[in-house]
Amino acid sequence: MQNYSFFSLARNALSSHKNWQAAWRSPPLKEEYDVIIIGAGGHGLATAYYLAKEFGITNVAVLERGWLGGGNVARNTVTVRSNYLRDQSIPFYVKSVSLYEGLTKELNFNMMHSKRTMVDVVHNYPKMRDLRRRQLTMDIYNSTYEQITVEKVRQLIPALTGGGPGSRLPIIGGMVHKDAGVNRHDAVAWGYARAADSLGVEMHQKTGVTALLRASNGDIQGVETNKGVVKAKKVVVAVSGHTTTLTxxxxxxxxxxxMNLTAFVSEPIKPIVDVIVNCSDLGFYFSQSDKGELVIGGxxxxxxxxxxxxxxxVFEDTVGAMLELFPSFKKLKLLRQWGGHLDITPDASPIMDETSVPGLYVTAGWWGGYKAIPAGGLTMAHHVAKNMPHPLMEAFTCNRFKxxxxxxxxxxxxAR
Amino acid sequence: MLLINCPFCKERNETEFVYGGPVGVDRPDPNAVADQEWVDFLTLVPNPTGPVFEKWWHARGCGEWFVICRDTVTHEILESPDEKS
Structure with missing residues (x-):
């Protein structure tokens, strides 16, 4: 792998940037691999990388229907945080946040990680009690959560001028989550892909999987693609919304x-908000990107x-709610809007497990799966390589619903 | 936005309705079936890429519950209940 550094930048500038190595190869599709990963998104690529890096399994193919990093890893709102509710979830996300913070160095790819704090704006007392209970659980696992007053909320978010005492839903306080941050989603996909490729993993774009193939004894045997049948004894499904279509x-x-989740961005403006703002009572959250756009999720x-x-x-409801609290945003032009389709389980926690089909692994049910990419990839790779779940993800089984x-x-x- | 054909009120905006989930199997008697079947009823729902039957409630209208068939990809409503007089 060509090392990215100031010196390589300077050296390539002398040759007008014509001699950069391709970030990954495009080898021909083989007939058989040790492991096939379906979906070159965040979780698929991270799983491939950690399989090669941590467990030495390099005969791996990542099959992607469209292009690498073109699915939900490109359609999220890049929020990385660990303020979750349950004892099973919090350590998993704490691990993920810490892996994200070291990812630039690990992958030699600038993730532009900006640890900028998230502020929950709270409008009612039951919600505040619930968040304080969450804080006590999070304290056990070294995540950070802290209650703040209305004055402090307004100090941290000067643009927040709505929600005063005379409004329909006055703000009563807030919670601060200092571990939260944002980074660059393309860098996550490309960084993992480039590092996995250098370890021998193959990425195959425009290779759509149409069916999973089972042997006569029921074990997984391989997959059928638009380029023919590819065999493998282990297959990982990491395709977000289309999981059930494949399984x-x-x-x-x-x-x-x-389900379909809403996101949109405004035109770029000068720095106005330096934290991630989450207003769960009104149903929206946003942060300001490095380019100056407000990235808004609904x-x-x-x-x-x-x-x-x-x-x-859905779009209008989100905008309306945002203008309640941020009336000055009324003048903003919104540039782009998009949705992503993602799947959700009955308890809104993910499924990361070997299924009842031996050799078929599923990582699905990710609602806010972007923040889980490093830990999700690492623990899934552990499960595939060692045939037993990683302690951080052993609770996220298929069978818990039984x-x-x-x-x-x-x-x-x-998620509601 | 969907225009949903309520059997009483005819075509109305989606915002007047509350989504009631896809139509799964009929509710079994929990005392009569095996645990597995009961849990399947509670957790498994149809999730097709294409037409799905689903329940809607005209909550901000006449209050009627009814079933439509809608395509999850195109969002086209393929079947609506007949109008009641």
Missing amino acids: ETAGLKLPLRT APDSAQSFRRDIKQH NLDYILETGTTT
Whole structure:
């Protein structure tokens, strides 16, 4: 792998940047691999990288229907945080945040990680009590959460001029999560891809998997793609919203629903907000990107959807809620709007497990899966390589639903 | 926004309705079936890339519950309940 540094930049500048190595190869598709990973998104690429790096399994192919990093890893709002509710979840996300903070060095790729704090704006007392309970659990696992007054909230977010005592939903306080940050999603996808490629992993774009193939004894045997059959004894499904579409081809039913989540960005403006603002009572959150755009996330569309655009009334509700608290944003022009389709389990926690089909692994149910990419990839790779779950993810099984043993995280994301 | 055909009120904006989930299997008697079947009823829902039958409630209208068939990719409503007189 060509090292990226100030010196390599200077050296290539002398040759007008014509001699940069390609970041990854495009080798021909082989007939068989040790492991096939379906989906070159964040979780797929991270799993491939850690399989090669931590466990020495390099005969791996990542198959991608579209282009690398073109799915939900490019459609999220890049918020990285660990303020979760349950004992099973918090250590997992704490690990993920810490891996993210070291990722620039680990992958020799600038993640532009900006640890900038998240502020929850709270409008009602039950919510405040719930967040303070969350704080006590988070304290056990070295995540940070702290209650602040209304005055402090307004000091941290000067643009927050709405929500005063005379408004319909006055602000009563806030919570500060100092570990939260934002980074660059393309760098995450490209960084993992480039590092995995240098360790021998193959990335195959425009290689859509149409079906999972099982041997006569029921084990997974490989996959059928638009470029023919590819064999492998272990297959990892990391395709977000289309998980059930694929697993049903192997006769496997999973408790997942696919939903569409809203996001949009404004025109670039001068720095106005330097924290991530989350107003869960009103159903929106945003941060300001390095380019100056406000990156705004909203609520999901209520019914199941496999679309990647958003509905006008969901968009308008989010904008309306935002203007309640930030009336000055009324003048902003919104540049782009988009949605991502992602799947959700009954308890809003992910499924990361080997399924009842031997050799078929699934990482799905990610609602806010961007923040989970490094830990998700690391623990999934551990599971695939060692045939046993990593301690950080052993709770996120398929079978927990059989015992109705939920890890209830509804409410810690925009999921309802 | 969807224009949903309520059997009483005809086509109304989606914002008047509350989504009630996809139509799964009929509710089994929890005392009569095996635990597995009961749990499947509670957790598994159809999640097709294409037409799905789903329940909607005209909450901010006449209050009627009804079933439509909608495509999850195009969002086209393929089947609506017949109008009641």
